[in-house]
Amino acid sequence: MRRLTLGASALAIAATLGGGVAFADEDDVTAWRLFVSDHAEPVVKVIDALDGDLLDTFKVEGPATLHRTSSGAAVFAVQGGAGEVNAIKSGIAFHDHGDHGDIDIDDAELLHVPIDGSKPAHFVEVQGNIAQWFDGEDEVRVFTEKAVLEDKLDVRTANVGAPHHGVAVPYQNHVVVSIPNPEDASKRPIGARVVDFEGNTVGEDVACPGLHGSAGSGSLYALACDTGLLLIKQEGGAPTIEHLPYASSLPEGSSSTLIGGKGLQYFIGNYGADRIVIVDPSEGENGFQLVQLPTRRVHFTVDPIRSRFAYVITEDGQLHKVDVLDGKIAQSLKVTDPYSMDGHWSDPRPRVAVAGENVIVTDPLNAKLHLVNAETFAEAGEIAVEGKPFNIVAVGGSGKVHDDDGEEAHAHSHEHAHSHGDDQIYKGYFEDSQIKDRALSDWEGDWQSVYPYLQDGTLDPVMAHKAESGEQTAEEYKAYYEVGYKTDVERITIDGDIVTFFKDGKPLKARYASDGHEILTYEKGNRGVRFIFKKVEGDADTPEYFQFSDHKIAPAKADHYHLYWGDDRAALLKEVTNWPTYYPSSLNAKEIVEEMMAH
Amino acid sequence: MTMMKLTRFGASLIAVLFAAFVLPARAETEKLSVVATFSIIGDFARVVGGDRIELRTLVGPDSDAHVYAPKPADAIALARADVVLVNGLLFEGFLQRLVEASGTSAAIVTLTDGADIVHDPDGGHYHYVNGEAIFHAAPNDPHAWQSVSNAKVYVENIARAFCTADAEGCPAYEANAAVYLDELTALGDEIRRAVDAIPEDRRVAVVAHNAFRYFERDYGVTFLAPQGVSTESEASAADVASLIREIREKRAAAVFAENISDARLVEQIASEAGLTLGGTLYSDALSPVDGPASTYVDLMRHNVSTLGAAITGN
Structure with missing residues (x-):
């Protein structure tokens, strides 16, 4: 069993706070699992990130894009081509008890709640509510992670006007949905609005031309537009939407893919092919930092543990550690052979995830995963995975475990x-x-x-x-x-x-x-x-x-x-x-x- | 600053000269950089530090530190800070990651150090595992500022921390603290008198999130609540049912909302118990400047008068 390495400041804080900080205790358990899909095969593999063991291989209907929930209890395999979405119980669950966190670890399990529909695409989860978007349907389906984990599917639907490639952000009694382009629904959406499950619209439509890309960070959810970000928050009743324009200091451009910070509230978007923009929404106009990449971006992800950092893989095969506070690339490491961004958008190219102390990079054409130590930024190993390992999500962490022999x-x-x-x-x-x-x-x-x-x-x-x-x-x-x-x-x-x-x-x-x-x-x-x-x-x-x-x-x-x-x-x-x-x-x-x- | 300006601003002349005399080495730009994690200790820091400090408060008015998502700008502020004031006792769940992210070398000062802490091995909240309710311990109640005598410990700790970080300003910090400590002593007496005016058998209130155990201990008002110290925990139907029984047994007088959380749960409790909402108590955060509890002293006064008015019907 390996543990997360703690920085000196973390230990200092633990001592300062004088409490039983869970991670400092000796009886913590650490577990990380990787869920890896294949570029061509209809499978999702479950791999122990700590020892590289293949734990399970789940057969699904088609090649899948993977999404994990914020709790990490469930992983969803969205199979756009096959018109199917499968839910997998990750087998790792956390319970926050204030003075300590517990971890529960069971086998991963393919749940019996397949969701089929026309062209499943964007998947959004907010506090256990899930909105699964279908590009070919005029309704978005909303259900809860809790029900799915109980092998049940209690679907509510909200109208989205017309079938389009859009997105929905689910809340308790409302959904924020994209508004299709009225002239041509096959073009990007033009805005977003709040609707409920009874067909009512709440408040005014908010313009968001070219809407594409969404991410959550803390209590905020963001949608990327040609003009800026839409920031969605819920305080009490219905969610509210605010438009945050790109800073005037930025060059011409916009984001169409977003990721959201964990532990720190920020967003990172692509901004042209070879730049990213870091956004601290609390700072308004001053909250944008542009980071130039050496070559075009292939994929990026945030570090959920070392909140200050995010990682970007570029087409030259380099992995970059981005310092979110300084707005700079802190370190770079050549990890894979070049993967050109020329060619089809869905060609096999690396994806990045963070599992404990390592950053994991899929290398689909070489049938392996690369492990890079997040602190030292040196290669920490490889895991061979048959086929073309493509999409990846990681679930895990450390927590206390309770003695419970299960039978009772x-x-x-x-x-x-x-x-x-x-x-x-x-x-x-x-x-x-x-x-x-x-x-x-x-x-x-x-x-x-x-x-x-x-x-x-x-x-x-x-x-x-x-x-x-x-x-x-x-x-x-x-x-x-x-x-x-x-x-x-x-x-x-x-x-x-x-x-x-x-x-x-x-x-x-x-x-x-x-x-x-x-x-x-x-x-x-x-x-x-x-x-x-x-x-x-x-x-x-x-x-x-x-x-x-x-x-x-x-x-x-x-x-x-x-x-x-x-x-x-x-x-x-x-x-x-x-x-x-x-x-x-x-x-x-x-x-x-x-x-x-x-x- | 020119002589012209000084003479022109006659009234501020003395203040400026005094400041110049006390802190000759510190220019305007060299103020002590202080980060306070939430509004109540931000208020203490403001009083003790006066204009010698540059203060940033992370969790603002009416906001719940339990669910706060720190911003990159907070991490940058921490990195630049000389002193970081925290409550401790796991109140600021976001703090550890924020400190790590910031890489700060600032002194992190735990203000509950030396305070008289409610240590209750049974304290905590319910948690649900596989449909089973399990009680989880939070043995040290972090809401220590709800006791004025503990607030005085916070203030003393702040003065000490400021003196350590800025020895030249120490006399000013100590003077500010001394004046404020007298004010807090008077506040404590005032609260006791106000509670004394409530008939003893009526001193029972109901809240959603029990952040008032120090108030209960020091001033003798019993608070009933369905859940423990973390607002992230949910109260189950079963908890509410047993709370309703307790409310009836103890003849609780009123149910109160809290400024940091929405009132749905307490509204449900009030309607099930046949009680009305008695107003809003300020638990873990001040009100905005234009509200009734924009300073700690006003917060405590507001809470005791709200309690008294709802219970006695005045």
Whole structure:
């Protein structure tokens, strides 16, 4: 596992702020995935950006242009030629908790919500609302990322006048849509307006001749026009549109492709073939900086981590690191063979994305990705990708992970959700190399079943607590745990390699030895590890095997555990509803309740 | 500046001479460059620094620092700053990346250092994972300025930071701070008297985003809220339902909107609880200059009078 390298100033800030800044902690997990489409083949490949492993290959209908949502939870493959849009669950999700962020990592998944239509083109996502534009249709389709991730599609449509190559920016109850050229809809749009989903127009149309290109940055969304940028923001009710003209100091020209800053609010547009313009909208007329490139621009992207920088690849095969504050190229590096901008616009040419500490450049004619370290700006490696790797998006970051072995995730995870920091345990994601076999001494001690406490009502406050914040009633939780905790083994002692099961007061004793571990992938896609022990000798009524699950994946003392036992090793691995649970016998009923409530 | 000008502007003569005497080494262009992250500490900096500082405030009036998107111009200002004043306690979520982007070498001064912080292991907000509500901790409440005695710590920290960065101006900063600290002491007494005038069993208010726990601790007005300290968190229906129960149990007197967020959630709460909106409280930002809370002192006065008026019906 690799981590993001932190600048000295970041550490200084962490110290200054005196808080538990998540990234500075030792139990952060970093994951980055690359989603790469092919110029000719209908596939989307998922590649682990940290080790170059090919994780998945998803078959789609046609060559795809890729878009990620701002959350990174979903990636969309827009297949203009095939008339299809597919959604892919990235498998990486973040949850911001103010004082720390959590990362959840599962397998990537092609979702079952294909969206077909005539000439799908621009894709825009704003705060989880998605507008998928179809050049061949007179309505734009709007849906939510959340529904898509649940494999549902709840489409609303807004009228766009006539089919045209335009764009829509979605908000809660409104959409900003481009206005087709009334004389010839095949020409570029002439402006933008706010509409709702009932066919109403809100406010005045705003002129934006030659509208093409759009990007978001923070709470602002920008559309590029021949005359300047349209800036869209929403404060309260309907979105509002403002026109920001290009600064008079700029030479003749305009933008038709935009990207938006992350962490800093700015936009970068092309400005002629071999120039880009950096725009800080808060500075108005003074907020434009023109940057001359050595040759024509092929592609560009912003750095979401080192907010000060953006990257441009030019047709001579050079990657440039652009300092957004200074408005200058800070560094350049020859990365690929030349890719001329002569020829068709859709010929295979490099695309750029940022994944963690590296800038990734696709090299479609050489079947590989180039990795360039963003700080040193030196080549950091290559990843071979079959075919013509073309479009690329990266999803990932660092976050805390919660120990949650998944099988009980639905109701049980709450108990464990906050023990992070104790050990490196987390829900469903780990590299296999991180799993270490564990000795029986991790579970040494005298343990009591919590089932009797559930039965006699001691745990009722815990169930009520769960019901308060959960989605089930206390009775439903109790029923769920009744199945989970149920056992007739009320006590277990583990001393050296001797394990004693107390069944109805009667001790059953045997000697056990480690039989390795198994990684389980649960229905929800996350994983857990079972540590397995096999009987060497002892009482006949003791089980041949038992398997610990305690949310840990490497040696560490258990504070409680779930135990599965029986004579069939494989069958036990399928048991996910009954997980007898043991806490130290030294804890009294009140302390167990406290322990459960505290998490 | 010529003698002619000085004599012509008779009234300003003394001020100019005084300034020239106190800061002989610093010309007009060499003002101490100060960045304050949000409007409330910007106001403190203005009072302490006076005209010796060049101040840029990042998050302006009526704006929410939780959702602020810093601008390239902010990064440039940080890079040029001598002193950067921050609240700390993770209040400015944007700060770390901004500081990194700016590459600034300015002193970053955390104003809550030494303040009496509400440390509540149970503090925080609800978060939803796979449909399950999970409580997430924010154990140090960052809204410390809602206590006037903490505001005095901010002011002392600012004076100290300015003195460190500009030793020549130190007597001026200390003098400005001393006058202001007396004003804040009086403000604290005034708030206590105003709260005392509210019947004790009626001192219960409802807000959307609980930024008033310091006010609650220091002045004895209970605030009920459906969510924790971050306005990014959403309150679930379940939270609102339990809040409505709490409102009834504790006989809350009024529901208040906040200047930094839209009022939809509190309107919903008010209508479900059968209460009316009691006005707008200023939590994390000042009002614009023409508003009722354009300085910290006015903000605190406005909040306590709004509370009192809504609760007592005056």
